[in-house]
Amino acid sequence: MSKNLVLQTDFGLSDGAVSAMYGVALSVAPALRIFDLTHDIPQFNIWEGSYRLYQTISYWPEDTVFVSVVDPGVGTDRLSIVVKTAENQYIVTPDNGTLTHIKQNIGITAVREIDERVNRLPKSGDSYTFHGRDVYAYTGARLASGTIQFDEVGPELDVEDIIEIEHNQSYMDEDGIVHGNIDIHDVRFGNLWTNINHDLFKEANFKYGDSFEVTIANNTRQVYKNIMTFGRSFADSHLGEPLIYVNSLDKLGVAINQGSFAKAYQIETGMNWKITIRRAPKIVYNE
Structure with missing residues (x-):
């Protein structure tokens, strides 16, 4: 057969x-x-x-x-x-x-x-x-x-x-800051998929609903810096707001609710595209 x-x-x-x-x-x-x-x-x-x-x-x-x-x-x-x-x-x-x-x-x-x-x-x-x-x-x-x-x-x-392409591993430093790379895009929706495993967030005792400062750099040039929430799904953020989420490969993604993060900030992929995530005070939005 x-x-x-x-x-x-x-x-x-x-x-x-x-x-x-x-x-x-x-x-x-x-x-x-x-x-x-x-x-x-x-x-x-x-x-x-x-x-x-x-x-x-x-x-x-x-x-x-x-x-x-x-x-x-x-x-x-x-x-x-x-x-x-x-x-x-x-x-x-x-x-x-x-x-x-x-x-x-x-x-x-x-x-x-x-x-x-x-x-x-x-x-x-x-x-x-x-x-x-x-x-x-x-x-x-x-x-x-x-x-x-x-x-x-x-x-x-x-x-x-077997030949392998050079690549970095994600890690958490002594200050509890998580470091990784933008590995690839979720092409259709423009989300950023990182190489940071969800287990690393669990190890740091980061929980859904927590707020984080997210910085993205191309080599040493900072491209993006903002505070966002760690959500279970896109519904955990308001329309147009950024969030961190766990993608379908159990790695961290960064997205804009109903928007393209990659296009909005001209962010590409590869070893030169670094992301750092650190705890930030919880965001409270006015209703």
Whole structure:
């Protein structure tokens, strides 16, 4: 019985690239169930590809096969691999950092290099620019359909050698101030998702309804500073007011109730975008 095959790319849907990947997969196994994670990863943004995998993968059944193609190094000597996660799912991808969040937050138990002598679309050997179709969709479909087993992908590699993107860890200093990064946006609504785990707030005995001073800086340049409340949901703030909340990955988010925080303050993502959160006096709004 075929497993699920889930595709993620930075290709967009304005041309035939994603459709070609579907076609290759269905040519391998016509009964295959194929789904899209997203094809709107910003071009060449390996970090966001890594994060969207992390955001999604745990909610799919075991043995689901993911194909993730954000591959600015296509045609170079970067490796093509398949990994098995600690939750018994598979990811087919270039080894270029796109597994950073999976390795750090979920765990990877095994990795194999794709042997292109066997696991490559027939008659595609002269093409070096569309591995998403010729190598990853083909191998992913073969694995999801049971045409091959994981140990037939290719030679086994060391999990510790998987490439990771440099990233920071959140922490609380001796003064009880929480430090983190703006990891990514909740794109549709413009909320900021940080790398600060809710457990860090629990450790500091911060509670819903408490008020905090939130500062956001790009390197050393302060971009935003304000007092806001830690709420369970957006309903715990007034329309247009900022709040801290726990997002769907159990990490802290910063939002404006029915507004885009990212657009309002021109805040982007990455290691240069720092956030600090410290206790502040409780805010009392006039009714």
